[in-house]
Amino acid sequence: MSHLPINLHEASKRGWSELDIIFVTGDAYIDHPAFGVPLLARLLESRGLRVGIISQPDWRNVDSFRILGRPRLFFAVSAGAMDSMVAHYTPARKLRRDDAYTPGNRHGARPNRSTIVYTSCCKAAFKDVPVVIGGIEASLRRFAHYDYWDNKVRRSILLDSKADMLIYGMGEAQLLELTSRLQSGENLHSIKDVRGTCVVVDDLSDLTGALRLPSCEDVCTSKAKYSSAFKTTALEQNPYSGLILVQPHGERAVRCNPPALPLTTKMLDSIYLLPFTRLPHPSYQEIVPAWEQIKGSVTTHRGCSGGCAFCAITHHQGKFIQSRSESSIVSEVGRIVQQSWAHGVISDIGGPTANMYGAVCTAPDKGAACKRTSCLYPEICRNYRVQDDIAVKLLRKIRSINGVRSSVISSGIRYDLLLKQPGYFKDLVRYHVGGLLKVAPEHLSDSVTRLMRKPGSSVFVKFLEMFRSESRLVGKRQAVVPYLIAGHPGCTLDNMVDLALKLKELGLRVEQVQEFTPTPGSLSTCMYYCGVDPFTDDAVHVPIGEREMRLQKALLLSHVASERKNVLAALRLAGREVSVARLLGHTQLTRKPR
Numbered sequence: 001m002s003h004l005p006i007n008l009h010e011a012s013k014r015g016w017s018e019l020d021i022i023f024v025t026g027d028a029y030i031d032h033p034a035f036g037v038p039l040l041a042r043l044l045e046s047r048g049l050r051v052g053i054i055s056q057p058d059w060r061n062v063d064s065f066r067i068l069g070r071p072r073l074f075f076a077v078s079a080g081a082m083d084s085m086v087a088h089y090t091p092a093r094k095l096r097r098d099d100a101y102t103p104g105n106r107h108g109a110r111p112n113r114s115t116i117v118y119t120s121c122c123k124a125a126f127k128d129v130p131v132v133i134g135g136i137e138a139s140l141r142r143f144a145h146y147d148y149w150d151n152k153v154r155r156s157i158l159l160d161s162k163a164d165m166l167i168y169g170m171g172e173a174q175l176l177e178l179t180s181r182l183q184s185g186e187n188l189h190s191i192k193d194v195r196g197t198c199v200v201v202d203d204l205s206d207l208t209g210a211l212r213l214p215s216c217e218d219v220c221t222s223k224a225k226y227s228s229a230f231k232t233t234a235l236e237q238n239p240y241s242g243l244i245l246v247q248p249h250g251e252r253a254v255r256c257n258p259p260a261l262p263l264t265t266k267m268l269d270s271i272y273l274l275p276f277t278r279l280p281h282p283s284y285q286e287i288v289p290a291w292e293q294i295k296g297s298v299t300t301h302r303g304c305s306g307g308c309a310f311c312a313i314t315h316h317q318g319k320f321i322q323s324r325s326e327s328s329i330v331s332e333v334g335r336i337v338q339q340s341w342a343h344g345v346i347s348d349i350g351g352p353t354a355n356m357y358g359a360v361c362t363a364p365d366k367g368a369a370c371k372r373t374s375c376l377y378p379e380i381c382r383n384y385r386v387q388d389d390i391a392v393k394l395l396r397k398i399r400s401i402n403g404v405r406s407s408v409i410s411s412g413i414r415y416d417l418l419l420k421q422p423g424y425f426k427d428l429v430r431y432h433v434g435g436l437l438k439v440a441p442e443h444l445s446d447s448v449t450r451l452m453r454k455p456g457s458s459v460f461v462k463f464l465e466m467f468r469s470e471s472r473l474v475g476k477r478q479a480v481v482p483y484l485i486a487g488h489p490g491c492t493l494d495n496m497v498d499l500a501l502k503l504k505e506l507g508l509r510v511e512q513v514q515e516f517t518p519t520p521g522s523l524s525t526c527m528y529y530c531g532v533d534p535f536t537d538d539a540v541h542v543p544i545g546e547r548e549m550r551l552q553k554a555l556l557l558s559h560v561a562s563e564r565k566n567v568l569a570a571l572r573l574a575g576r577e578v579s580v581a582r583l584l585g586h587t588q589l590t591r592k593p594r
Contacts, residue, residue, distance in 0.1 A: 026080035026110035029055035078135030079114035091515035104286035134167035140521030196260030240368035269328035297348035307374025337403035350411030358387035451490035
């Protein structure tokens with residue numbers, strides 16, 4: 001078992017003088033199913049295609065894009081596992097100094113707006129070879145979108161990159177159909193109807209059955225039109241009933257076909273049985289931090305039913321849960337623990353949300369006509385069924401596998417669902433928490449969690465009590481680490497004071513606070529840019545400016561001595577000086593806020 005070729009010498013060892021498809025990615029090449037490009041490349045290889053990967057090419061030298069020669073069918077370009085601007089910049093728009101997807105954790109191995117730059121380089125290297133773009137960066141920028149780093153609305157990345165097609169979502173079904181049709185003799189530019197793809201159309205007169213969005217020009221000049229366009233796209237995400245969406249850009253338009261259908265269990269199983277080495281390419285001399293984090297992880301399912309406002313996963317993977325079979329997962333765990341680097345440790349058993357494994361829609365039409373953007377908000381849908389017994393059986397099977405010393409669940413846990421999974425909850429607390437359980441309430445002020453599309457404070461408090469009680473019952477010293485966001489649209493200093501006091505009441509401390517970043521394509525970003533909730537048209541407070549963000553963060557770090565000056569300033573600005581004693585202790589009452 002070997003890696004896919006990254007140069008012509010490695011291709012020749014396989015007897016390949018020409019490749020069919022060449023992937024270009026902003027990440028290091030790690031042959032692991034948790035990485036999108038290697039997974040798709042392995043899938044195409046299994047269908048008899050000759051596939052290579054150009055990883056983190058030098059975009060300043062076009063020859064870097066010729067290292068595998070000329071692809072017969074197309075280049076497939078991805079910025080990597082993260083949007084390149086998110087990977088490069090902090091929420092304060094300051095340059096990051098590291099990159100977990102690069103050997104040695106070094107920053108600078110990929111350009112800003114990688115999809116656009118790589119596409120340009122591919123076309124410069126072989127000007128008549130089509131380029132298909134995909135991955136998270138392309139998916140969430142497929143329509144005209146607000147870009148935080150330019151602080152303006154940019155047009156579709158399909159037009160900015162001049163690519164020939166955009167694949168959004170996970171990509172397997174789209175690539176298989178596309179390559180099959182190309183192999184049968186169709187021209188890529190004539191293929192405009194593949195689900196989960198976007199193409200540019202020149203003739204706007206014949207778009208039968210399509211729903212027209214406000215134009216790029218309209219959403220650039222009108223926040224009301226932007227908000228309306230976002231709402232429409234969000235409501236048309238159901239792969240079974242979503243319409244073709246068309247957004248004019250000048251005299252041309254971006255045609256976005258309905259999402260690809262969810263993969264079957266059989267298809268998922270076949271993908272994860274592909275011959276991944278699970279290792280970084282042997283040419284790397286330094287550790288890739290992202291590999292260290294996920295090397296022993298197992299993906300049990302795809303999709304997320306949560307629809308959190310600030311998250312891209314539901315937009316990218318869909319809200320319908322697609323679960324692997326127990327036998328497929330158990331087989332993969334068995335292979336992992338046989339590896340010397342695994343040391344018998346399974347570092348994660350999950351997906352976007354670990355405890356959604358096996359979840360199904362029990363509506364008569366299986367959710368085909370559903371317009372909800374979340375199965376869990378504003379309350380858990382009566383048709384949404386989490387299968388506790390199936391998840392428990394899987395965990396017990398994994399624990400019994402010869403060679404498994406420990407198996408931890410480090411994916412996110414949806415605690416409102418956990419309250420409906422007594423068996424999973426008990427096994428999680430007894431066997432699968434590595435001392436600290438990470439959960440993401442994001443906030444505990446109900447007015448803010450409503451905008452985040454998250455459960456409210458009472459649900460989290462009930463979960464916390466149950467977790468602590470169960471941990472005591474089994475004699476384990478375990479704690480919850482809450483992930484919280486500062487500066488989310490709708491969050492005021494007053495809300496953050498309430499959150500800080502609630503954390504103190506619950507005996508919780510946070511070591512790190514996530515600052516809200518308006519990432520492309522999310523509901524929260526729409527609220528940040530427009531100042532309204534697009535589904536209600538209600539005005540939303542938008543925290544803007546370094547000072548307000550600094551004070552919001554400080555309130556969550558009130559136990560840190562260096563933050564107390566900021567905490568006092570925040571309390572004074574919020575008109576909450578009366579809370580000084582509760583938050584900082586009685587000794588602070590004698591000090592004057594400065």
